[in-house]
Amino acid sequence: xxxxxxxxxxxxxxxxxxxxxxxxxxxxxxxxxxxxxxxxxxxxxxxxxxxxxxxxxxxxxxxxxxxxxxxxxxxxxxxxxxxxxxxxxxxxxxxxxxxxxxxxxxxxxxxxxxxxxxxxxxxxxxxxxxxxxxxxxxxxxxxxxxxxxxxxxxxxxxxxxxxxxxxxxxxxxxxxxxxxxxxxxxxxxxxxxxxxxxxxxxxxxxxxxxxxxxxxxxxxxx
Amino acid sequence: xxxxxxxxxxxxxxxxxxxxxxxxxxxxxxxxxxxxxxxxxxxxxxxxxxxxxxxxxxxxxxxxxxxxxxxxxxxxxxxxxxxxxxxxxxxxxxxxxxxxxxxxxxxxxxxxxxxxxxxxxxxxxxxxxxxxxxxxxxxxxxxxxxxxxxxxxxxxxxxxxxxxxxxxxxxxxxxxxxxxxxxxxxxxxxxxxxxxxxxxxxxxxxxxxxxxxxxxxxxxxxxxxxxxxxxxxxxxxxxxxxxxxxxxxxxxxxxxxxxxxxxxxxxxxxxxxxxxxxxxxxxxxxxxxxxxxxx
Numbered sequence: 001x002x003x004x005x006x007x008x009x010x011x012x013x014x015x016x017x018x019x020x021x022x023x024x025x026x027x028x029x030x031x032x033x034x035x036x037x038x039x040x041x042x043x044x045x046x047x048x049x050x051x052x053x054x055x056x057x058x059x060x061x062x063x064x065x066x067x068x069x070x071x072x073x074x075x076x077x078x079x080x081x082x083x084x085x086x087x088x089x090x091x092x093x094x095x096x097x098x099x100x101x102x103x104x105x106x107x108x109x110x111x112x113x114x115x116x117x118x119x120x121x122x123x124x125x126x127x128x129x130x131x132x133x134x135x136x137x138x139x140x141x142x143x144x145x146x147x148x149x150x151x152x153x154x155x156x157x158x159x160x161x162x163x164x165x166x167x168x169x170x171x172x173x174x175x176x177x178x179x180x181x182x183x184x185x186x187x188x189x190x191x192x193x194x195x196x197x198x199x200x201x202x203x204x205x206x207x208x209x210x211x212x213x214x215x216x217x218x219x220x221x222x
Numbered sequence: 223x224x225x226x227x228x229x230x231x232x233x234x235x236x237x238x239x240x241x242x243x244x245x246x247x248x249x250x251x252x253x254x255x256x257x258x259x260x261x262x263x264x265x266x267x268x269x270x271x272x273x274x275x276x277x278x279x280x281x282x283x284x285x286x287x288x289x290x291x292x293x294x295x296x297x298x299x300x301x302x303x304x305x306x307x308x309x310x311x312x313x314x315x316x317x318x319x320x321x322x323x324x325x326x327x328x329x330x331x332x333x334x335x336x337x338x339x340x341x342x343x344x345x346x347x348x349x350x351x352x353x354x355x356x357x358x359x360x361x362x363x364x365x366x367x368x369x370x371x372x373x374x375x376x377x378x379x380x381x382x383x384x385x386x387x388x389x390x391x392x393x394x395x396x397x398x399x400x401x402x403x404x405x406x407x408x409x410x411x412x413x414x415x416x417x418x419x420x421x422x423x424x425x426x427x428x429x430x431x432x433x434x435x436x437x438x439x440x441x442x443x444x445x446x447x448x449x450x451x452x453x454x455x456x457x458x459x460x461x462x463x464x465x466x467x468x469x470x471x472x473x474x475x476x477x478x479x480x481x482x483x484x485x486x487x488x489x490x491x492x493x494x495x496x497x498x499x500x501x502x503x504x505x506x507x508x509x510x511x512x513x514x515x516x517x
Contacts, residue, residue: 074390075311104315104386107393139459140370140396144407144470196297197401198304202394206297222393 032065033058035093042081043201046120049082053112056103064097065090070108073202110221126204127185127218182218184209192216259323260380263449268381269324270343270440271450273333274490275372276316277344280334282365283309284501285348285358294355301401305362308394315387322383335509339498346489347430349498356416356423359405363467364427366399368434371459372451380448403467410471420471425478432481435460438490 036058037050049055049069056068067086071079083100090098110129113121118128183190189211196206197220204217259265286306293299317330347365352358373395376388409420435457437445444450468475487493508515 071311071390073308073311073394074315074387075307075309077307105382105389107386107389139462140374140392142399142403142463142466144400144403144467196301197397198297198301200300202304202308206300220397 030093031058032060032067032090032093032095032098035089035095036065036067036086039082039085039089042078042085044121044126046124047113047117049086051114051117051120053114053117054082054108057101060095064099065095066099066101068101068103070103070106072108075202108222110219113219121219122185125185125216127182127207127216129219129221130182132221182207184212184214185216186214187212194218260382263381264444264447265323265325267440267444267447268384268449269320271444272316272320272323272384274343274438274440276313276320276333277342278348278365278369279309279316280313281342281344281348281498281501283307283313284505285350285352286362289352289358302358305398305401308391308398312387312391312394315383319381319383319387331509335506336513339494339502340492342489342492342494342498342502344489344494344498345430345433346487346493346495347427347434349489349494349501350427350430351497351500353426354419354423355405356409356419357426359402359409360420360423360427361430362398363402363406364431364434364464366395366402367460367463367467368453368456370395370399371456372453375451375455378448379450384449399463403463403470406467406473407471410468410473417472421473424468424473424476428476428478429481432479433488433490436488436490438488440490 036055037048039049041047041049041052044052052072054069054072056070057066058068059066067090069079069082069086079102086100087098109132111132113129121128181190182192184192187209189209192207192209194205194207195215198204199206199217203219203222205220206215207218208215259268283306286302286309289302290299290306293302313334314330317333321328321330321333347361350361352361370392373388373391377385377392379385379388406420406424409416411417412420435453437452437454441450441452445452465475
């Protein structure tokens with residue numbers, strides 16, 4: 001995987017320019033990085049772009065502010081809205097010119113969602129993603145039966161024990177499989193089942209809790 | 223834009239004050255992506271190759287969109303719409319790249335909306351209509367089992383944009399393949415009726431399989447240059463995944479031929495059935511009726 005160089009939680013250091021909240025420039029004004037970091041996602045307005053981990057770089061130059069963002073999915077229809085929101089937020093904060101660059105590589109991974117972002121998702125009833133699958137060499141394993149499977153056992157060293165029927169035989173062992181031990185965000189029940197791999201957006205799947213019987217969304221590990 | 227914004231205000235709140243009537247004002251999908259073509263690459267070949275992979279995704283996406291409001295359950299509506307959207311996103315990136323490499327001023331809209339059927343380079347599997355839901359999931363399974371290892375190998379392309387598109391697409395198509403495989407298993411290993419219809423669907427799709435692995439002259443040339451993927455290399459991985467899904471679905475191997483070589487009417491050479499024409503009439507109608515139309 002090409003994203004192997006960037007570890008979980010390390011996304012904000014990639015550009016070297018995005019700092020944590022509250023950083024001020026020398027003259028006491030809010031930095032462009034701070035402004036961009038607080039822009040919220042148009043489809044999940046509870047989390048910021050920084051928490052979602054799609055901001056790669058914010059650079060203030062003499063020509064204006066350059067921002068690099070990474071799309072979550074190729075067809076993500078929110079990218080244009082996000083670009084507009086960033087430019088507008090920078091303009092409203094007094095930064096004149098701003099350009100938003102799309103960075104395709106390395107591809108976005110849910111590992112870049114910050115802990116605070118995951119906590120906000122959970123608080124809103126959306127089960128946050130676990131660790132993204134790490135692929136072994138060779139063909140990509142295909143796992144069947146995951147939509148009704150309940151997964152037992154916690155992930156061990158990135159690998160998950162899967163109750164589903166493995167296709168690809170040996171290849172599936174040692175690979176983390178999406179759907180490992182997802183708890184219900186409402187009642188905390190440790191075992192839930194997938195209803196559909198796709199929900200209102202491509203980045204979320206639909207699950208059901210057998211204890212409280214409520215459906216809920218889970219952000220898929222990619 | 224947040225939920226409490228005025229929706230109509232948001233529509234006009236752009237720096238450019240006019241939009242394509244059918245393009246929803248989307249900016250160039252490669253906006254800001256460094257699109258320089260490495261100096262020693264064959265630009266015309268790269269453009270032709272991006273068109274092939276882009277047309278596969280665009281036409282398949284359109285067929286999936288036609289299932290919206292016709293799927294058996296709400297969850298499948300969502301799944302098919304999302305899979306179609308993923309492929310549309312891949313198509314936009316690939317057509318954008320094709321236009322860049324071609325250097326003739328054609329953008330994604332010009333390539334999607336203003337070409338005739340004979341100029342499309344998609345494999346014929348992508349354009350085929352689906353007689354029922356079993357046909358759809360059979361076709362999606364075959365398409366995904368083929369495209370996934372293709373995109374996976376594309377991550378090693380010497381063209382940085384193709385490599386990035388491949389890396390992104392792998393994550394998406396992994397889910398598409400899983401979705402299709404689960405339905406094939408559910409229907410194949412279901413009732414006598416669903417088994418029979420799934421069996422018929424696999425047999426109906428199978429004659430379109432051979433073409434997927436035929437190496438086009440452009441693919442061979444660019445694969446040798448480290449840019450493209452030779453589709454012939456994908457067959458073992460495809461066969462492995464297919465045979466394991468079919469076994470889980472209690473379906474025998476297809477009774478019909480995989481079509482083999484289809485010399486003379488290959489989609490990669492612009493040879494298409496009437497079905498592609500039907501798709502384009504629907505997809506291009508507005509753009510053709512109101513060229514450059516804005517609202």
